[in-house]
Amino acid sequence: GDSVTQMEGPVTLSEEAFLTINCTYTATGYPSLFWYVQYPGEGLQLLLKATKADDKGSNKGFEATYRKETTSFHLEKGSVQVSDSAVYFCARTYNFNKFYFGSGTKLNVKP
């Protein structure tokens, strides 16, 4: 069935390291794809999105490209900071702004 799969965490990196969090999806049709971030004790904040194939979403140094051929939307950042420590959720829409979310990847960045 339709779903979103993202790499399990936690991911622990040193400050200024390169980050990749993998996300793949299954879908009929052409969903929009999103990355949301959740800081401890808070709700979800939109990090970036892409609405069609080959679109690149970017925000705060994070990037992800909508790859239809590999059904992927991997999140990358060239140099992480301690303040990036959070849980990251990959999501896709279906049927009028309803979301399927992945299970989340916790990122710990050490000074």
Added chain:
Amino acid sequence: ETGVTQSPTHLIKTRGQQVTLRCSSQSGHNTVSWYQQALGQGPQFIFQYYREEENGRGNFPPRFSGLQFPNYSSELNVNALELDDSALYLCASSRDGTGNTEAFFGQGTRLTVV
């Protein structure tokens, strides 16, 4: 700050009780969706309201019910609470459209059932 507010922020209830959670949508948004996020999991879709009508439901039993009011705010009601209902409940508001419009999430209500 998304403009989506949820109340209360935390709640403790006893098994078997009933609970009502509230969500005020962002100005100009007529669609509210509710999600349940269990600890360590991604949010799961409960249901969506569009212009006061239910517009889709996830895999949740009928004891989960909702309402949307003319000002597009919304309530989530859960009857006969079970221990597994303990979770963070999130609401998201969006404008109607093709499904590519952004959804804004509230901070959530943390429900603990004891």
